[in-house]
Amino acid sequence: MSEIVKNTKVETPIDQRETFVSLRKSFTESGDVAEKLRVLYALQETDNEIEKIVSLRGALPEEVAQIEDEINALVAKSARLEEMISGYEKSIEENKNQMVEIDADTAKYQQQLTNVANSREFDSINKELENLVLLRQIAEKHIGEARVAIAERKDAITEIASRIEIRKEDLQAKKEELESIVESTAAQEEQLSAKRAEYTARIDERTLSAYDRIRGSVRNHLAVVTVYNENACGGCFNTITPQRLVDIASGRKLVICEHCGRILVNPLAEVQE
Ligand SMILES: [Zn+2]
Numbered sequence: 001m002s003e004i005v006k007n008t009k010v011e012t013p014i015d016q017r018e019t020f021v022s023l024r025k026s027f028t029e030s031g032d033v034a035e036k037l038r039v040l041y042a043l044q045e046t047d048n049e050i051e052k053i054v055s056l057r058g059a060l061p062e063e064v065a066q067i068e069d070e071i072n073a074l075v076a077k078s079a080r081l082e083e084m085i086s087g088y089e090k091s092i093e094e095n096k097n098q099m100v101e102i103d104a105d106t107a108k109y110q111q112q113l114t115n116v117a118n119s120r121e122f123d124s125i126n127k128e129l130e131n132l133v134l135l136r137q138i139a140e141k142h143i144g145e146a147r148v149a150i151a152e153r154k155d156a157i158t159e160i161a162s163r164i165e166i167r168k169e170d171l172q173a174k175k176e177e178l179e180s181i182v183e184s185t186a187a188q189e190e191q192l193s194a195k196r197a198e199y200t201a202r203i204d205e206r207t208l209s210a211y212d213r214i215r216g217s218v219r220n221h222l223a224v225v226t227v228y229n230e231n232a233c234g235g236c237f238n239t240i241t242p243q244r245l246v247d248i249a250s251g252r253k254l255v256i257c258e259h260c261g262r263i264l265v266n267p268l269a270e271v272q273e
Pocket residue numbers: 233234235236237238257258259260261262
């Protein structure tokens with residue numbers, strides 16, 4: 001029993017938000033106390049059953065969500081790579097157009113070379129031609145680089161696609177596993193949820209919020225507990241004072257454990273359905 005905490009005054013969720021007195025006051029004022037205590041206990045038992053069902057699913061819901069996230073990330077990465085490929089293709093197109101222009105200019109200058117007037121003109125045209133050769137080489141280099149980059153991106157996309165396929169299969173398997181567990185307990189869970197709704201409707205909002213708060217803050221998720229071994233709190237196992245034991249046994253008072261803040265009830269009281 002890991003919940004055993006001896007002689008330690010634990011700060012409870014109720015301490016922080018409201019006092020026991022104020023909670024007890026609203027509890028008492030909002031209807032039949034004995035009946036509400038029975039409903040609270042039944043609610044706790046119902047929640048325990050629901051928790052058991054949910055725990056059967058283990059880590060499957062998280063695993064499914066995680067694989068879905070991973071697939072989405074892979075799809076996004078693949079889309080980014082496709083975008084990059086489009087960019088490189090555009091660059092290849094531009095460089096090709098530039099080469100067409102360079103070739104046209106080269107032809108023009110070569111034509112001019114055939115009837116130059118003097119050596120200065122000859123030199124100047126040759127300089128232009130050399131420059132065009134250089135520009136053509138640069139354009140070719142850019143095209144080559146872009147093609148390499150495209151090939152790399154395409155390889156990466158293929159790799160991602162096969163990874164996506166694998167993860168989709170994993171996802172399908174996990175989903176089927178989870179669905180079969182959910183299906184096998186669906187009817188029971190539905191009944192329990194209906195019961196839970198019925199019980200929560202019979203408890204005032206303030207008590208219900210305290211119940212949820214205690215449940216959320218304690219490790220065993222028990223907000224409503226019974227007396228353990230005649231005089232101890234069934235939640236924290238600290239000793240309960242005799243007066244409180246009398247109050248619990250009466251089933252007519254909201255008793256909260258002074259050590260852990262859990263609601264203590266008499267389990268022999270049955271809920272009238
Ligand atoms: Zn306690």
